[in-house]
Amino acid sequence: MQRMGKMNLTDAERDKLLTATRSRTARVADVRRAKLILMLEEGQSRDTIMQRLECDSRFISRWSSRFLSERLAGMYARHPGRAPKQPPAKLEARVLNCTLRRKPSDGSTHWSSYKLSAELGDVSVSAVQRIWRKHNVRPQRLDRHMVSNDPDFETKAADVIGLYLNPPAHAVVFCVDEKTAIQALDRKDRMLPLSPGRAESHGFEYKRNGTLSLFAALNTATGQVLGKTAARHTSEQFVAFLTDIVASQCERQEIHVICDNVSSHKTQRVRDFLVQHGNVRMHFTPTYSSWLNQVENWFSRIERDVITRGVFTSVQDLGRKLMRYIREHNKNPKPIKWKYDDPSRRIRQVLIQ
Structure with a gap:
């Protein structure tokens, strides 16, 4: 029975090797090498080591020599194999x-x-x-975009972004829009609830109970939302909602309203309202650029949280659930942190490419 020279270890090396042998996540090869060095320190014979570790003498010679020359670093180094066929x-x-x-x-x-x-x-x-x-290349992914054809894109975008990043003193900024034609859908089949190992399931068949529009005004400073439901979304309803916004503020409070270019926002009725309320100023996003309106971000939340998976027995039921979500949101509102301060930079890059 051939005995090998005893391996001398420092306390730190011994502790690290013992930790490796007890680890449940270490690589099997690393654990095997750690056991080898510890057994050599104990002075066990080559035959005993070969039997217990199920290895050959070349394994013992290779890793004992590497430990003597490189210590612990040699035990866990990843040594390259053959060179790749192509650079x-x-x-x-x-x-x-x-x-x-x-x-x-x-x-x-x-x-x-x-x-x-x-x-x-x-x-x-x-x-x-x-x-x-x-290289972060994902051919299976598809994004969609819309490039604005507005000749005044940069001027209008800078106006809107300026209200986010540097709002006027003593003024209130609201992002306003309407989410139209929200369907009050009731499911014909019984819903299967969420359970361990199974997602919530809705039947394919549904019953239409009508549609509703939701007007919303997001206060950019506080994150609070003013909401109102309506059966239609004409200029008349839009002006009525603007009147509600004015009524929610102190008299003669300077109000800035950010909205998109839909036709109901630019009628004579709206222009008459602005003449009557000199403290209200409208700011329009560029054409095809409603993404600059922060309320669209909030609309995506209510779509995800309430509308997409909601079950509504009537239009009235839909309206109640939308308004309840707004009330709960306003108990702990958080303003949106706007970071996209130069949209023209990205637009230019897209056009150059």
């Missing part, structure tokens, strides 16, 4: 060039990792996925 930069360039500049030959609109691997022939699926992940 990494060249391989990445091939994958990205094909992904971004070519379409699949089968008529598909975009690449999958399997199709691109088959197209290139000598690149594995995992390599394609790794390169895409490194």
Whole structure:
């Protein structure tokens, strides 16, 4: 029975090796090497080590020598294997060039990792996925955008953003819009509730109980929302809602209203209202740029939280649930933190590309 020279360890090295042998998350290979060094320190024979670790003498010689020369760093270093067939930069360039500049030959609109691997022939699926992940390329994703054709886009956008970032002193800024034609849908089939291992389920069939429009005004400073439901969304209802906004503030309070370019916001009735209320000033977002209106962000929340999965037995039921959501929101409102301070920069980049 061949005995090996005893391995000398410092207390810190011994503690780290013991920790590795007890770890439930360490790599099996790392645990095996740690046990080897500890057994060598104990002076156990080569045959005993080979039997207990199920290894050969080359394993013992290799890792004992590496520990003596590199200590703990040598135990966990990831030593490279053979060199790749293609230089990494060249391989990445091939994958990205094909992904971004070519379409699949089968008529598909975009690449999958399997199709691109088959197209290139000598690149594995995992390599394609790794390169895409490194460069944040996601062919399966599709975003939609709308570029404004408003010739005064930058001027109007700067006006709106200026109200967010540097509002006038002693003035109130409201983002106003209406969410139209909200359907009061009632489900014909019984809803299956959420349970462990199963998502909430709604039947496909539904009953239409009419539609409702929701007018909302978001106070950009406080995050509070003024809301009102209406059966229609004409200029008459819009002016009535503006009147409610004015009534909610102190007399002669300077009010700035941000809204989009829908026709009901620019009628003679609205112009007459502005003449009668000199303390109210309207600011219009550029054409096709309602995303600049912060109330659209809040509309997406109420759509997600109440409307999409809601069950409404009537238009009145829909209205009650919308207004209840607004009341609960106003108990702990939070203003939106606007960060997109130069939209023209991104628009220019898109046009240049």
